[in-house]
Amino acid sequence: xxxxxxxxxHQVTQMGQEVILRCVPISNHLYFYWYRQILGxxxxxxxSFYNNEISEKSExxxxxxxVERPDGSNFTLKIRSTKLEDSAMYFCASRVDxxxxxxxxxxTRLSIL
Amino acid sequence: SQKIEQNSEALNIQEGKTAxxxxxYTNYSPAYLQWYRQDPGRGPVFLLLIRExxxxxxxxxxxxxxxxxxxxxxxxxxxxxxxxxATYLCxxxxxxxxxxxxxxxxxxxxxxxx
Numbered sequence: 588x589x590x591x592x593x594x595x596x597h598q599v600t601q602m603g604q605e606v607i608l609r610c611v612p613i614s615n616h617l618y619f620y621w622y623r624q625i626l627g628x629x630x631x632x633x634x635s636f637y638n639n640e641i642s643e644k645s646e647x648x649x650x651x652x653x654v655e656r657p658d659g660s661n662f663t664l665k666i667r668s669t670k671l672e673d674s675a676m677y678f679c680a681s682r683v684d685x686x687x688x689x690x691x692x693x694x695t696r697l698s699i700l
Numbered sequence: 701s702q703k704i705e706q707n708s709e710a711l712n713i714q715e716g717k718t719a720x721x722x723x724x725y726t727n728y729s730p731a732y733l734q735w736y737r738q739d740p741g742r743g744p745v746f747l748l749l750i751r752e753x754x755x756x757x758x759x760x761x762x763x764x765x766x767x768x769x770x771x772x773x774x775x776x777x778x779x780x781x782x783x784x785x786a787t788y789l790c791x792x793x794x795x796x797x798x799x800x801x802x803x804x805x806x807x808x809x810x811x812x813x814x
Binding site: 591618620622628629630631632635643645678682685687688689690691692693694696 | 734736741742743744745746749789791800801802803804805806807
């Protein structure tokens with residue numbers, strides 16, 4: 588069964604550095620998402636992306652964050668000037684259309700030192 | 701304010717029994733509700749989706765009900781097995797624009813003992 592893949596599985600970065608988290612959504616999916624989960628807390632929506640533009644974003648998704656679909660397969664989340672509180676699991680999700688469920692990858696664990 | 705509450709943080713049951721998990725919400729009008737399973741260190745895995753005009757959905761040993769008047773969904777696992785032990789997440793489609801963003805509850809950790 589096709590799945591969403593995320594790399595790396597674990598990223599350790601110094602505070603203030605930039606990180607790029609990568610996702611390969613399921614190939615025929617059109618809607619893409621990033622969520623995060625701080626340890627012990629609930630999964631939180633960050634941003635949705637459709638037709639090569641952001642369709643919705645949460646309050647968490649400030650100017651520090653950006654997303655890109657640089658080619659037909661990858662979907663990236665960039666965090667500029669990381670802060671300690673950015674430490675979390677980041678999940679990518681995709682779905683084929685608006686009536687179908689979202690399918691999640693296994694996440695990237697981001698640790699900011 | 702808007703809230704999604706899953707009734708308990710943890711639920712312990714014996715193998716073979718039916719597990720019932722509850723999701724209550726306030727100040728939302730979701731088009732649909734989804735249930736996911738999450739294992740430690742893994743991403744949420746989709747289980748079932750139920751739409752606002754559906755009362756009940758089944759898939760193998762899983763059953764979901766959705767009562768938009770009570771603003772509640774119940775998730776049942778019948779003939780539970782130790783392999784069902786995981787955290788179960790309720791998620792509402794809450795996007796204002798119709799592009800479907802999910803708002804999650806904190807989850808209920810289910811432990812099925814042999």
